Amino acid sequence: MKRIALACGDGFGIAGALSPYFAKSPYFTFVNIKEDQIVGFEVLENPQHLKNQNGSVPRFIASRKADVMIAREIDPKALECFRQLGIEVVMGAEGKVLDIIEAYLKEDIQVKTKVPAAMG
Numbered sequence: 001m002k003r004i005a006l007a008c009g010d011g012f013g014i015a016g017a018l019s020p021y022f023a024k025s026p027y028f029t030f031v032n033i034k035e036d037q038i039v040g041f042e043v044l045e046n047p048q049h050l051k052n053q054n055g056s057v058p059r060f061i062a063s064r065k066a067d068v069m070i071a072r073e074i075d076p077k078a079l080e081c082f083r084q085l086g087i088e089v090v091m092g093a094e095g096k097v098l099d100i101i102e103a104y105l106k107e108d109i110q111v112k113t114k115v116p117a118a119m120g
Helices: 056-063 076-085 097-105
Strands: 002-008 027-034 037-045 068-071 088-091 113-115
Touching (some): 056 076, 076 088
Parallel strands (some): 002 068
C-alpha cells in the first residue's frame, strides 16, 4: 500500500483543496492507495501550524508513514529532510485533493518538481 500526504487548506479530506502553503497549512490529508485505488484517508491537523521548527513537519509526515508528499511549494530545507527520510516529493500541484490524487495515479500530474526519495 502507498500512503500519500497532501498539505491542505481545509479539513475536508479528499473533497478538500490543496493549500498554497506547506509547513503553515492547517491540515494534512493522508490518502491510502492500493492497486491504484483509494482505499481510505485521514485528515490530521498540522501540529506545527504557525509554529514550524526546522524539519518538524517532514518528521510529522514521516511519523504518519507517508511514502509521497504532494504540495504546491516546499522550501529547500524541508525538501532535503524529506529526501533523507525516504519520502518522494511532488511540488507544483494545485486544486482539489481528489483530482490531484487521480492525476498522480495516472502519472498525469502537472508539476514543477518531482524529487525522488533517497535510496537507502
